[in-house]
Amino acid sequence: MSPARPKIRLHVGDDLVAGARLSVGGNAAHYLSHVMRCAPGDEIAVFNGRDGEWRAVIDTVGRRDCVIRPVGLLRPQSAEPDLWLLFAPVKRAGTDFLIQKATELGVAVLQPVTTRRTVAGRVNLDRVRANAVEAAEQCGRLTVPEARAPAALSDLVDAWPAGRRLLFCDTAGAAPPAPAALARAPASDWAVLTGPEGGFDAGERDWLRGKAFVTPVSLGPRVLRAETAALAALALWQGILGDGR
Amino acid sequence: MSPARPKIRLHVGDDLVAGARLSVGGNAAHYLSHVMRCAPGDEIAVFNGRDGEWRAVIDTVGRRDCVIRPVGLLRPQSAEPDLWLLFAPVKRAGTDFLIQKATELGVAVLQPVTTRRTVAGRVNLDRVRANAVEAAEQCGRLTVPEARAPAALSDLVDAWPAGRRLLFCDTAGAAPPAPAALARAPASDWAVLTGPEGGFDAGERDWLRGKAFVTPVSLGPRVLRAETAALAALALWQGILGDGR
Structure with missing residues (x-):
């Protein structure tokens, strides 16, 4: 033995x-x-x-x-879902928490984004990386998520990679429930996008919804905090399309 | 208007x-x-x-x-899922966080439980209630979850209410993935049970799995912290059986 x-x-x-x-x-x-x-x-x-x-x-x-x-x-090293999280940074405690939980939930890429309503200050990438390493060590995964430098959401979307879908957690307006949308979604790589406190602005929402690679979804009737929305979406994605199946 | x-x-x-x-x-x-x-x-x-x-x-x-x-x-007041969360308290920051997120995710009852490996100290019920009220105010729900006094898991299970199922988030051993188990589960009221840091002990796990009202599930290949497991299970339950459908 x-x-x-x-x-x-x-x-x-x-x-x-x-x-x-x-x-x-x-x-x-x-x-x-x-x-x-x-x-x-x-x-x-x-x-x-x-x-x-x-x-x-x-x-x-x-x-x-x-x-x-x-x-x-x-x-041995094994394949892991190539799931990205695009998140508008929130206050520091919220961001620390989000990085830790997203790492536990198997995110491959942590991408801070600025949106029109993003108000949180600078992201400390060293802190993001340290939190991700610690969470990866504790949760038993074989990788540490890649922490990318902050970028404007508009730049990321304008240069969006072919073959990857974007799960847009839309806090306002009508969108199909996330579980149903994920269950009928095409097999592909994915990114999850959650907004800042206060959500996306109307123009931003329309612009996102107009992109062919975007799947807008609702996360239920309650108004989730930014970090809660991210975690709920990641848990649902892993459960329905990822390695929690 | x-x-x-x-x-x-x-x-x-x-x-x-x-x-x-x-x-x-x-x-x-x-x-x-x-x-x-x-x-x-x-x-x-x-x-x-x-x-x-x-x-x-x-x-x-x-x-x-x-x-x-x-x-x-x-x-007007409307019906809400009667979802209970049975949780072994973790450190204070983790419990605060769990109460906030569980409220956002629509839990109706917050039930602290002691298990064989529970090590966290006393639960401050006033603090639990204050956190639940604040989260309920912010997330737009029409109720505040009921915060119950801590109880021994064994006592709760021995007096388990008829017609309610218990989703047992089993961190060790083989259990079906939560999404599949929930999708084929009978319609009923539910409670979600998550363990302390370190999980349930072997005897406790066997005893839980022997109960007809218990549905043991896995939450994926990574070792989730106690509060992350609770949130992932609540998000999946709401998405598959609750008001996130």
């Missing part, structure tokens, strides 16, 4: 091959040495988004640098 | 009838007077969970007491 799966899971940048000696610095070294009080010989799990999940042995533990050695594959 | 719907929405306890003069105290008075800086003559929307949503005129504004007068029905 194989030994128990290690409880500590760490995302690394290096290639994972048996016998390599990998240097782990920064927050991860602090986490191993001070938070988890690891010792040489302890085993952890590591993943890099490419080579699956590996069992690794800690060789040396330092405050600023630890050395770990991958020793065997725990899980 | 009727005047615009008031932007401020307030939950009150009193019966709503035209011409009544209602006294509003406590946090609500502070909110009207100091946060929103209302003046006599301003209009707000009020609801009490029984009489629909009313337009009301503010007669007097005080720091500790305001008087409002319902003047006309905006929306």
Whole structure:
């Protein structure tokens, strides 16, 4: 019987091959040495988004640098849904929360967008990435979502990739319920778009609804906060078209 | 054309009838007077969970007491799904968040439960209620979820009401995906059960799965935090069986 799966899971940048000696610095070294009080010989799990999940042995533990050695594959890399989340940033606590939950719900790309009514300030991409890494480590996924630089929604839509559909969570006006719309949607890659507090403006909504790749949907009779709408849409998408089926 | 719907929405306890003069105290008075800086003559929307949503005129504004007068029905009371959420409390920020989101997602009853692995401390029911009221006011629903006193999961299950099914979000072992299980489930009232951080213990899981009213489900391949699991399950339930259809 194989030994128990290690409880500590760490995302690394290096290639994972048996016998390599990998240097782990920064927050991860602090986490191993001070938070988890690891010792040489302890085993952890590591993943890099490419080579699956590996069992690794800690060789040396330092405050600023630890050395770990991958020793065997725990899980091979596997395909994951290529689901994008386009979100208008909300207040910081809401955005932190959204990044964490979207990562747990299996988003592949986190794309902050500015819309006409976006009022939240600058997005701290380093903070987004750190939150995404931590959530990916905790939820057991084999990748960390890619955090892209903020872009104007209009630019993204004008250069929209062929073959990808956009689930437009429309908070105003009549749109088909999301579950029904997803159930009859064509197989394709998808992105979920949720708006800022206050929603999209009327011109923006009409413009989005006029695009052939846009599927406007309703998320029920209540007015969901921006981050709640995003999570509900992601949960429904994964349940109906993604890996929650 | 009727005047615009008031932007401020307030939950009150009193019966709503035209011409009544209602006294509003406590946090609500502070909110009207100091946060929103209302003046006599301003209009707000009020609801009490029984009489629909009313337009009301503010007669007097005080720091500790305001008087409002319902003047006309905006929306009649309507039926809402009788969905319960049984949740093992997590850390305070997680519980606050869960209450807010569960209210937005249309839960009728918030039932804290203790399970074998529940480690979070005491639930502050006043805080749960305050969070639920605020979320209900913001999301436009006509009710506030009922916050029940914490109870042992075993006691609740032993006295389970006839005709209600329990969606058991099982974080370990094999269970059918939630969307498929819900799509073929019998029409009935439902409760969603999510566990503490660390999940249910093996004996507890077997005992739950042995109950005829329990539907065990999986929420996908990732390990969701307790509050994320609850939200994903509620979003799927509303989308497939509830008012998000």
